Amino acid sequence: xDERPPMSEQNDSAAPAPPVxxxxxxxxxxxxxxxxxxxPEIPVNIYELGLIYEVExxxxxxxxxxxxxxxxxxxxAESMPGEVENRVxxxxxxxxxxxxxxxxxxxxxxxxxxAAKLELGFI
Numbered sequence: 001x002d003e004r005p006p007m008s009e010q011n012d013s014a015a016p017a018p019p020v021x022x023x024x025x026x027x028x029x030x031x032x033x034x035x036x037x038x039x040p041e042i043p044v045n046i047y048e049l050g051l052i053y054e055v056e057x058x059x060x061x062x063x064x065x066x067x068x069x070x071x072x073x074x075x076x077a078e079s080m081p082g083e084v085e086n087r088v089x090x091x092x093x094x095x096x097x098x099x100x101x102x103x104x105x106x107x108x109x110x111x112x113x114x115a116a117k118l119e120l121g122f123i
Contacts, residue, residue: 023057026093030055030063033087040076044119046084050111053102061095063088068107077101 016073033048034055046052046067054066069077076083081099089097109122117123 022093023059024068026058026061026091029054029091030057030065030088030094033091034065034084037080037083037087039070040090041074042120043114044109044116046080048113049107050113050116051107056095062098063091063094063096064098064100066100066102067100068105070107072103086123 019027031047031052034052035045037046038052039046039049042049049070051069052065052067054064056064056066066086067081067084069080074080081101085097085099088094088099109117112120112122114123
């Protein structure tokens, strides 16, 4: 799966910066939390849907998520980025979170994981 860039709010708890070699573990934890967020119209999580374009984590634990939605007219266009920011900010080791909502490249079903395509009957 692709990764994309954004970052913004400070997490209320001042988490210690993860060691450089812990960035992979922190990134995996972020992906795990993203995998708990589902699109309300499609019963698949946003990571498997391919809505997460990038997850970038600095040595200090600052986390940037670049994401899209299935369409600009998506009913959760206003709330989904905030939910992503809140959930990612709850991951231990994440110091700040920035979520960038992008429309280019546009999302297509080709971005979905094989598991998502199977679950939705695409294959």
